[in-house]
Amino acid sequence: MNRLPNKMSKAKIKLIEVPSDLAGAKSGASMGINALKLSSLHDGSKYFEDFPSVVIQDENRAVYDGTPHTCAKYIDKVALVIERVAEEVKKTKEQALFPIVMAGDHSTCAGTMLGLKMAYPHDRIGVVYIDAHADFHTPFTSPSGNMHGMPLAIATDLDNQEVAIQTPSVAERAHWDALKSLAGTRAIDPRDIVFCALRDYEPAEAHLLEQYGIKNYSTSKITYEGVKKVVENIFEDLAHCDHIYVSFDVDSIDPLYIPGTGTPSDGGISFEQALQLNMELIKNPKVCCWESAEINPILDKQNISGKYSFVILDEVTKSLIENY
Template identity: 50%
Template sequence: MTDLMRNIRIVEVYSDIAGYKKGASLGIEALKASSKELNTDYFEKLQLESIEDDSNNGGESQFLHAKYADVIEPIISKLAHKVKDIRNENKFLIVLAGDHSSCAGTMHGLKMAHPNSEIGVVYIDAHADIHSPYTSGSGNMHGMPLAMACAIDNLECQRNELSEKEKEYWEKLKFMVSDEPSIKPENVVFCAVRDYQEEEMALIKKYKIPLYSVAEITQKGISSTVEEIFKKLEYCDHIYVSFDVDSVDPLYVPGTGTPAVNGLSYEQAMQLNIELIKNEKVCCWEMAEINPLYNTSKDDSTRVFKILEKVTQSLLNNY
C-alpha cells in the first residue's frame, strides 16, 4: 500500500431498508465481484470499514410517513461517527452505500468533524431527496437525506400528520450533531436532478439551490459545469460529492432501484465525478443505490465499478 492509499479510507454501508425496492445492500458485493472479474486488486489495496444493518427487520414498518425510522436512525448515527473519526485522522473518505438515506450520516459526520466550517454538497442524483415525513407521498426515507442534514420540515407544503414517535425519530435524524442544521441548503448544488415533486421544487426555489439539468450539463460541457459549481461553493471549507447511480440514464446503468430516463450518459457521469474529485476542497465522495437485482447484463455492475476505480485514480493523482 502506497502512502497515498493510506490517506484514503472506504466505508461500506450495507443497508437498503430506506429504499423503495430492496437490493441496494447487495451493490457493494457486486462491485467487489466486478473487481475480481477485471483482475484488479482495488479492494485489497485500500483500507475498508463496514457498517451493517443488524436490525433483522423483515416486517412492515410501524411508521407510515417515516418508514423504518427506528432502524435507519442507528445506521445513520453509526456512519456519522465513523465519518467523524476518519476525518479527524485527516483521511479522504469514500463511502459505498446501499440506499441513499445513509448520506445524511455522511453529512452529519462531516459536520461533527468540522463543526466550525462551511460544508458544501454536490448532489448528483435523478431525485432531489429533500422531502420530509411531512411532505413525502411514500414515506420512504431514501428520499429525505438532504432534509435530514439541512433540518428541513417544509411545513409550508405539509400533507401528512405524524405520530409522536415519528416526530421523535425525525428530530433525532435532523439534529444528530447539535441543535443547528449540519448543512445549509444554500450550500447545496444539484446535478442531473429531473424527477422531483412540487414540494421539493418549492424548497429549491426558496433557497435558490442551483440545479444543473442534464441538458445544461450537456450544453455547457463538464469542465465549465464543474468550474461553475466550485465558484458557487468557493466560500466552503470542505466539499462533499454524493453520486447516486440513478443520475445516469438507465440505458447505461439500469441496476438501480428508482431509475429515471433522460439522465447523464455513462461518459458524462464518469467525467463529472473525475473532474469534481480533483478539487482540493473535496474531502469525501460517495456512491449509492447500486442494485444488481435490476441489472440487465453481467456488465452493468462492472461499468459502475469502473467509475469507482477511475474516480479513485483521479483522487490519487490529485490528492
C-alpha cells in the first residue's frame, strides 16, 4: 500500500484546480477558485504561491451550444472533464504527492474517486462526503438531469434502475457506462461511504442509502455529540479501508454562513463545525486526498463564502502538514 512519508511538507502537496460548472444547476461555480485566490490575497497569504498547481481544462463554453441530452445534461462534455481529473489525480498519487482538489461543480469529484482507484487498484477506498445532498442520482432517476447530482453513482457503478423515472438515450447510456468503468472496476463500494450534514435528497437516493446501509452524521448529531466524537466514529466506520478520501461541498454549511453556493439548504452545520470537522479528518494518515467544491461567487455576498472557504482550505492544509 502506497504511503506518503511520515512528515508532510509543502513540497509534497499539489493543488488541482477544476474550474468547471457545466454540470451544476446554476453557472458561476467555475469562478469559485478565483474567490479563494482573492480571499488569500486579501489575507496577505501566499498560499497559492507556496504549492505547485495544475489547472484542468474545462468545457464550460458548451453551455452556449446547448445539449441534446436531457437525462444527463452535457454528459459528453462533463465526461471529458471527469476523465482529465481522474488522470491528474492518478498521476499526482504516482508522484507520491497529496492532491488538494479545488473544484467548481461537484460532478468532477467522480474523477477524483476514479483517479484514486486507478492509483490504488487493489485497495479499498473510503469516502467521507460532507454535503447537504446525496449526489446519488443517475440518468435513470434524476429529475433535473444535472450531473453534479450524480458523482457517487458514477464512482459506485450504480444505475438504480429499480426506481427509474426515465430512460436515457443510447448516447447518454454509452457515455454513462464508459464513465463508470473508467477505472476498470468499481471505484468505491457504496458501503464505504459516510455522509456528514446530509439533509436534502430524494426518494431514489434514499433507496440506495437504505439498500447499502450508508451512514449519515446529521447536523444535529454533529452538534449534540461534538465534532471530535463524530470523527472518531467515522474512522471506526471506515477502519477496514486502506485509504480515505474527504469531499467537502460548501453547501454542507448553513446558508447563513455560506450564501454563495448553487443549491443552498437550510439546517446545515456552522462554519466553525465545518472547519473543525475538516481539520480533524485530515489528521488521519489514511486520508489520501481532500477536495472542496461548489463556491459560487455570483450568488455570494461580498465574497463571504470565499472568505470562509479559504479559511477552511488554509487551516486544513496547515493541519495536514502538522499531523503527517
